Amino acid sequence: MKIQILPSLLAADLGRLGEEIARVAAAGADALHLDVMDGHFVPNLSFAPDTSALCRRVLPEGFPINTHLMMTNPDAYGRRFAERGSTTVQFHLELRDTLNVRALAAELHGLGVRVGLALNPDTPAEVALPYLDCADEILCMTVFPGYGGQAFIPEVLPKIKALRAAAPALDIMVDGGVNAETAVQAAGAGANAFVAGSYLFRQADMGGAVADLRRRCEEAFATA
Ligand code: DX5
Ligand code: ZN
Numbered sequence: 001m002k003i004q005i006l007p008s009l010l011a012a013d014l015g016r017l018g019e020e021i022a023r024v025a026a027a028g029a030d031a032l033h034l035d036v037m038d039g040h041f042v043p044n045l046s047f048a049p050d051t052s053a054l055c056r057r058v059l060p061e062g063f064p065i066n067t068h069l070m071m072t073n074p075d076a077y078g079r080r081f082a083e084r085g086s087t088t089v090q091f092h093l094e095l096r097d098t099l100n101v102r103a104l105a106a107e108l109h110g111l112g113v114r115v116g117l118a119l120n121p122d123t124p125a126e127v128a129l130p131y132l133d134c135a136d137e138i139l140c141m142t143v144f145p146g147y148g149g150q151a152f153i154p155e156v157l158p159k160i161k162a163l164r165a166a167a168p169a170l171d172i173m174v175d176g177g178v179n180a181e182t183a184v185q186a187a188g189a190g191a192n193a194f195v196a197g198s199y200l201f202r203q204a205d206m207g208g209a210v211a212d213l214r215r216r217c218e219e220a221f222a223t224a
Contacts, residue, residue, distance in 0.1 A: 001192045003217045004030040004171070005210050006066055008197030009055070010046060010148045020201070021058040027206035031064035033175070033195045034086065035148075038071035041092065042146035049080040056085025064088065066195075068118065068175065070145045075104045082111040090116030090139050093127050105134040116173070120144060121153045125162040132167050137193065142186065143176030148197040152177030157189040164190025164224070183213055187220035 007029050012020035024032045032055055037046040055065050067086040069077060074091035081089055089108050093101065105115045117131055118139035128138055140160055143150035153176070163172055173193035174186040183194045194217060203209040 001169075001171075001221070002030075003187070003214055003221060004173075004193040005200075005213050005217075006031045006033040006173070006193065006195045007200040007206065007210075008033040008035055008148065008175070008195050009051075010035045011197035011201035013201075017054070018058050021055050023206055025059050025063050027200075027210045029200075029206075029210050030193075031066040031088070032059065033197075034065055034067045034081075035145075035197075036067060036069050036071060036077070036081070037146065038073075041072045041095075042070045044146045049077065049084045052081050052086045053084040066090070066116070068116075068139065068195075072098075075099060075107075078104060078108050079111060082108060082113045086113060088114040088116055088137070090118050090137070092118045092120065093131065094120055094123055096127065101131055102134055105131075109134075116171075118175075119159070121156050121176075125159045125166070128163065129166060132170065135170065137171035137173055138163055138167070139173045139175055140191065141176050142174050142178065142182070145176070150177055152179075152182035152185075154182075154185065157185060160186060160189040160191050180209075180213060180216060184216050184220040187217040188224050190221070190224045192217075192221055 064087040066088045068090045114136040116137040117135045174191045175195035178196040179199040
């Protein structure tokens with residue numbers, strides 16, 4: 001499986017947003033991770049559909065934008081992100097009692113974007129199993145969403161193992177507290193895609209850090 005490294009724009013210097021977006025592509029990352037927070041699903045607020053359009057304008061043509069909707073009504077916004085250049089839209093399965101997961105996945109697929117289903121650290125793998133057929137990737141949060149810069153929660157590792165066993169060919173992504181050490185733990189459990197915000201954006205040489213992370217994850221994933 002292809003190992004993917006995704007810098008999270010949440011950790012960028014917002015005073016230089018255009019340059020920071022360009023830095024992600026120049027670093028050889030596989031996609032840009034765009035965190036969207038609504039102040040309800042999580043206590044914080046972050047980016048909007050127009051940020052996706054800005055990323056689209058700055059990034060090279062075809063460079064993937066992986067948009068993580070931390071909001072209670074992703075069905076009202078998924079389309080807007082898809083229309084503004086996002087290439088994957090992820091939404092949370094904690095909403096499954098009030099949200100028609102399959103209908104939203106079908107709508108997004110109809111718009112030509114990939115679909116990611118996200119799980120908070122305390123949401124078990126079993127919640128995702130009935131939906132694996134309508135997802136292109138599963139996002140395992142390794143922190144409680146809302147803020148960058150938190151510590152990786154290793155208790156999520158068995159869930160990654162269980163999901164990898166259930167879905168050998170699916171992209172499994174981790175998000176939260178990812179650095180050179182924790183990424184290796186996640187890769188060893190079967191994750192193949194790695195979101196990193198503060199770890200990558202604080203590097204003077206983001207390209208070197210992306211290459212190093214990729215090499216470590218490839219090694220660890222091969223032995224998973
Ligand atoms: C957390 C976000 C993450 C965040 C990760 O709510 O979903 O994508 O940017 O940041 P770090 O890598 O700093 O934990
Ligand atoms: Zn995220």
